[in-house]
Amino acid sequence: QQQVKQSPQSLIVQKGGISIINCAYENTAFDYFPWYQQFPGKGPALLIAIRPDVSEKKEGRFTISFNKSAKQFSLHIMDSQPGDSATYFCAACSPLNNDMRFGAGTRLTVKP
Amino acid sequence: ETGVTQSPTHLIKTRGQQVTLRCSSQSGHNTVSWYQQALGQGPQFIFQYYREEENGRGNFPPRFSGLQFPNYSSELNVNALELDDSALYLCASSLVGASGTQYFGPGTRLLVL
Numbered sequence: 512q513q514q515v516k517q518s519p520q521s522l523i524v525q526k527g528g529i530s531i532i533n534c535a536y537e538n539t540a541f542d543y544f545p546w547y548q549q550f551p552g553k554g555p556a557l558l559i560a561i562r563p564d565v566s567e568k569k570e571g572r573f574t575i576s577f578n579k580s581a582k583q584f585s586l587h588i589m590d591s592q593p594g595d596s597a598t599y600f601c602a603a604c605s606p607l608n609n610d611m612r613f614g615a616g617t618r619l620t621v622k623p
Numbered sequence: 624e625t626g627v628t629q630s631p632t633h634l635i636k637t638r639g640q641q642v643t644l645r646c647s648s649q650s651g652h653n654t655v656s657w658y659q660q661a662l663g664q665g666p667q668f669i670f671q672y673y674r675e676e677e678n679g680r681g682n683f684p685p686r687f688s689g690l691q692f693p694n695y696s697s698e699l700n701v702n703a704l705e706l707d708d709s710a711l712y713l714c715a716s717s718l719v720g721a722s723g724t725q726y727f728g729p730g731t732r733l734l735v736l
Contacts, residue, residue, distance in 0.1 A: 517665075545724070554627070554713050554727030555666065600665050610681050611656070611725065613665030 514538050515603050517614025524621050530588040532617045534601035537582065541603035541612075546575065546586050549598045549616075558599075559586070591621045627716050627728035635734045641702045644731045646714030648695040654678070655697040656725060657689060658713040666713055672697055709735045 517534045524530045536544075543562055547555035561568045561575045561584065568575045574587040588595055601614040628647045636642050648655055654673045658666035668681035672691035686702040695716070701708060711732050715725035 515665075547727075552729070554715075554729050556727065557724060560724065602665075610668040610671070610679050612668065613658075615665050616663070 514541075514612045515601060515614045517601050517617060519617060520615070521618045522620070524591045524619065526591065526593060526621055526623050528591050528621075530586075530591045530595070530619055530621070532586045532599055532601070532619075533583065534585065534603075534614050535581075535583045536603045536612075538603070538605060538612075539582070540605045540607055542606055543604040544575070544577065544584050545602050545604070545611075546573075547600045547602060547613075549600065555600060588619075591619075593621045593623050595619060596621050627714060627726055629712075629714050629728040629731050631731060632729070633732045633734075635736065636704050637736050638704055638706060640704050640735075641700065642704060642733060644699040644701075644712050644714075644733070646697045646699070646716075646728060648697070648716035649726050652716035652718055652726070653695050654717045655691055655695065656715045656717070657697070657699045658715065659683075659708075660711040660713055660730070662710070669699070704735045706735050709733060 514537050545560035546558045548558045549555040559570050559573045563579045572589045577584045598616045598618050604611045630645045656671040657669040660666040669683045670680040671678045675691045688700045690698045711730040713730045715727045717725045
């Protein structure tokens with residue numbers, strides 16, 4: 512069922528460094544690509560999202576880069592902080608049947 | 624404005640039993656989606672409800688069923704529970720046509736013994 516592949520599975524970054532998480536999708540019907548952040552014991556929270564007609568979107572320290580021809584997109588977290596330590600999920604949404612497909616997640620640890 | 628709430632927070636059932644999980648949407652949202660999240664995995668789409676009808680379904684068997692009520696709250700019912708049904712069940716609300724912008728509840732942790 513997985514149509515969105517996410518890497519790496521886990522990532523350790525020093526405080527102040529850049530965290531990069533990559534995703535690739537297969538279905539060209541996807542038209543909305545959100546990223547979610549999930550802390551232990553909590554539901555996922557929407558972080559930032561992009562549509563395929565835009566190649567980059569930035570919100571504060573978070574940037575999505577989108578490559579439509581390669582069917583890939585990535586999340587960059589600048590100046591990573593210990594409070595960013597969480598699991599990050601990329602997702603792709605199709606308007607055809609309203610489902611959202613999630614990647615398997617990346618567990619980010621930012622060391623102080 | 625209240626967020627998405629789910630009940631119960633935890634639940635233990637035995638194989639073959641039936642379970643009902645409940646969700647209250649975020650204020651103003653008319654669409655509810657349900658997801659199953661196994662440990663260490665991403666959420667998997669079960670189905671979505673809009674106007675009290677199923678509006679999309681993932682690859683889950685018919686023993687997973689749902690309801691949406693006029694106040695947009697929702698239930699997820701699972702019959703004939705199997706051990707593999709043990710997971711975190713997440714509810715998310717959104718506005719119709721904005722399925723990508725979903726707001727998740729904290730989930731219900733179901734353990735099937």
